[in-house]
Amino acid sequence: MTAKKDNVSATLVKAPTGIDGLDEITGGGLPRGRPTLVVGGPGCGKTMLAAEFIVQGAVRYGEPGVFMMFEENSDELTANVRSLGFDLGKLTKQKKVALDYVRIERSEIEETGEYDLDGLFIRLAHAVETVNAKRVVLDTIEALFSGLSDHAVLRAELRRLFRWLKDRGMTAVITGERGANSLTRYGLEEYVADCVIMLDHRVTEQVSTRRLRVVKYRGSAHGTNEYPFLIGTEGLSVLPITSLRLDHAASAERVATGIAKLDQMLGGKGIYRDSSMLISGAPGTGKSSVGASVADAACARGERVLLFAYEESAAQLARNMRSIGIDLERWVKKGRLHIHASRPTLQGLEQHLVFMYDAVRDFRPNVVVVDPISNLSLDRDDMGLKPTLMRLIDFLKQSHVTAVFTSLIGDSGAAFAESQIGVSSLMDTWLLLSNLEANGERTRALQVIKSRGMPHSNQVREFVFSDKGIDLIDVFVTEGRVLTGRMRLGAQHATVAGNVAPAAPGAIAKRKAKR
């Protein structure tokens, strides 16, 4: 039991669900020995939540359970939860879980005279005794309302049923379909009043997210927010971003970015291991190339890199990077680099996140490159993106992964500041790539906007590609003007010739030394 002794929960004992995050929100789980109502529309994950509650109880907490289902039969349920990695068949054989499918067919049933639901009680009691159950799921008992016409009897019997469950100290999960005017279609909340959890499956801009909220928890404090949750290959996980502690270890080790001059700008040693770096820039400023360069450098050190490419296919990316002297293919062949090229918006942000989690757990990379994060959401102002990223970054940090994110932004300055404000605060290092346009010529420029915990250059550098890779060149400042591209070359030659007084002697000295 995770109930704390120091506060109110001394009287309220809780039964852990074993669902990631849910026990955190509820301060230890569902009220032990009482029924909890789980409400939601169709396809919200009610059954999955209930099933995981039973399975985790049986497997992890030594509490056998009964799953009484009214809508799908045992085989269907077993098949459905197998996708979460739960083997109900095995648990049934081990007498840790009892399944009972209650089928009600209105057309087969004629009602005449008085009756009660003792048959249901007997079945439930029998199942409970068979496995010595401590947990019970009724999914979803509302089906009775459509199967039986005498709702007065039914309501009286439901009241008796919940009393019966409480008397036997069963920790129960009752699922219910969400109603139009009341919480549930048939007002189950009237009977189950101790704890109510609401599930929601929302689609915004064609992208779906699942959310969970603890509406009510009598006698206990609980998180009141709506928390996104995922149904992944290992069951449900509720993601209480606001309660995640910032307790990941901070590495003092530095790793090179693969661009020597950039490392120089970052205190001479590159970025911290396990930190996160954001590279934002307008189209065509070289974001992907910087990302690829970091990946290349990591592979060259013998590390493993996972690259999520959302704009190009793996082959296309490899070809394009080859043109600037970065050979990604050899790392793929050596198994150090995995490129996942996909369209994340196809699946929905949350589901894609699950996919990323699984990929990271599988491959155990040292470096993850996401190119670009702006493609994780169709809508740039998506409120969901920030919490999602926050969770992703936390997850990567806890997995000891150095993360590099690129982000596409508009070309103008104002839009840039606004569009990045959400995610940039999550990043340890932030590079900005921009286009400088002057005198009919466009040049790429790079600057380090921030880099936590290290001295870094405040200067804008010119950013040049060649078939030998990426290079940074100090911009040439003369007579209060910043010169780039041809202008810089021209001015440099002039300076060398001694005609113009140099404004940045250091810069020129370096250039000279290089030639």
Next chain:
Amino acid sequence: MKKSAAVEPGKPVRAVKVEWQLRLYVAGQTAKSAAALRNLQKLCETHLAGRYEIEVIDLLVNPKLAAGDQILAVPTLVRKFPEPIRKIIGDLSNEERVLVGLDVKPVP
């Protein structure tokens, strides 16, 4: 309380298949179940004399049997034969509805 009106429960005595095989599920000896059995016997004698058998199953004694016939409510009368299976729940006090439910043509 295992008793039967026409034959012993679970094993038809006659060699010929009985035309109407009925099964009544109850839970203990309650007023409702007693009434249901009484009503059923009366009805069968009136309309199906010599052509029926009733098996009474007490779920308190045999809880396992509840799942097989998908019993929720008690008393429940199940028409096992002729097929398809029909169910009538309640104390069977309304003869008219029981006959409709069993699909028995009432004697004119």
